[in-house]
Amino acid sequence: MQTAGGATLSEDTQPDTDMAGNPERDDETPKRRPGLMLACYLIAAAAIGLDQLTKVLVLDNIDQGEPVRILGGLVYLSLTFNSGAAFSMFTDYTWVLAIVATCVVVFLIFLARRIVYPAWSIALGLVLGGAAGNLVDRYLRAPSNPGDPLDGDFAQGHVVDFISVFKPHGEVFAIFNLADSALVCGVILIVLLELTGRGFSPQSRSPRPEPEPEPGK
Template structure:
């Protein structure tokens, strides 16, 4: 269990550190190319959910809504992780998802919006900007799907 707490701390720490670097070294909407024509670091504040969904809601309601929903999601995922701790890959997946949710929750509480900065594109076609927390959530969901589809059930005491 200790290694999973370290995993959460490492992911949240990396997420917050990278966001700190962006916020304190760039202006909002400033961008600099890392791989020309493909990847830039671009400072964006995302007021909504994934891909900016619900960004048009009243700011006070939106912020409260996302904070409450995120806390509920973290509690539910924590319960699932505890109940399914014998499934190592699934448990790892849940820890990644919780890590990402915590990273973005910290932003919502202290910034009011989520700091995004990883900007992938080809020409004028952009993938919505994201951050380390979003990566952890996406990788966690990927491994969760792999576990559910491909990993055989663990039999308990039969």
């Protein structure tokens, strides 16, 4: 049957085709979602704010040589200042660590713009917040007077650590802070996502093609 314009009704039911005559398909690749980027930034901001708030409270209320026992001895608030990286490594290269951390933070800020899956907004938000939380100490806290963010050499600040598990003074495990906790949780989540096939990009989640059967089988 033809319409008045000469087109058949059957043409209305056919899928659109491209210039090569192949049917066009909707793009099923997930697109970037600004809401997830914003969620990542908010999670990072919350981690930074909570980390800095607890550090200020500890500096104002706890003496460095007098740890506070809480949770029945499961946790001690044991104030210390770390010029190095995790586990007090590279203590003589504070400025190098600050530069490396800055590069990581900038990279994560731009990477967050490409998030398409909700779990990755949480993971990257935690990592970004943890890295930036300690970076604030690197740039603003002084080794000579850690309580005064305006005193001391630029990018030479010591990170405030205060959580010691099981025993004070880091006798069982290295003393850490909330920024470290956020960073570690974010990294663990990233590893779990990768191991379970939930990669960051849609391409990393594409099913692998099945091997072609050998001739004669």
